[in-house]
Structures are given as C-alpha cells and as structure tokens.
Amino acid sequence: MKLHCTNCNYQFTPKTGKMPLRCPYCDKPGTVEKVKQMQEWIDEFSVNANE
Numbered sequence: 001m002k003l004h005c006t007n008c009n010y011q012f013t014p015k016t017g018k019m020p021l022r023c024p025y026c027d028k029p030g031t032v033e034k035v036k037q038m039q040e041w042i043d044e045f046s047v048n049a050n051e
C-alpha cells in the first residue's frame with residue numbers, strides 16, 4: 001500500500017500497513033490518502049467497459 005500527503009505531496013509506505021492519522025513529513029492531520037495503483041485504474045476501467 002502506498003500513501004501520499006495531499007498537503008506536501010510526500011509519498012511513503014507505512015511499515016505497519018495502517019493509515020497514519022498524520023503525515024510523517026509535514027505532520028498535518030487528515031491529509032494522508034491512498035495512492036491509486038495502476039492495477040486499480042485498470043480494474044475500474046474494465047468494470048466501466050462492461051457496462
């Protein structure tokens with residue numbers, strides 16, 4: 001799982017596998033989001049294509 005901070009754009013992978021509440025770089029709370037992996041884009045596309 002890869003995460004990124006929407007505030008400072010810092011990308012990282014949490015060692016615990018959990019979403020941290022704060023960005024480890026800028027220490028802002030609530031800015032950490034999951035980065036969409038290429039496979040997720042592909043999955044989403046194939047779902048839409050079947051409709």
Ligand SMILES: [Zn+2]
Pocket residue numbers: 005006007008009010023024025026027028031
């Ligand atoms: Zn940050």
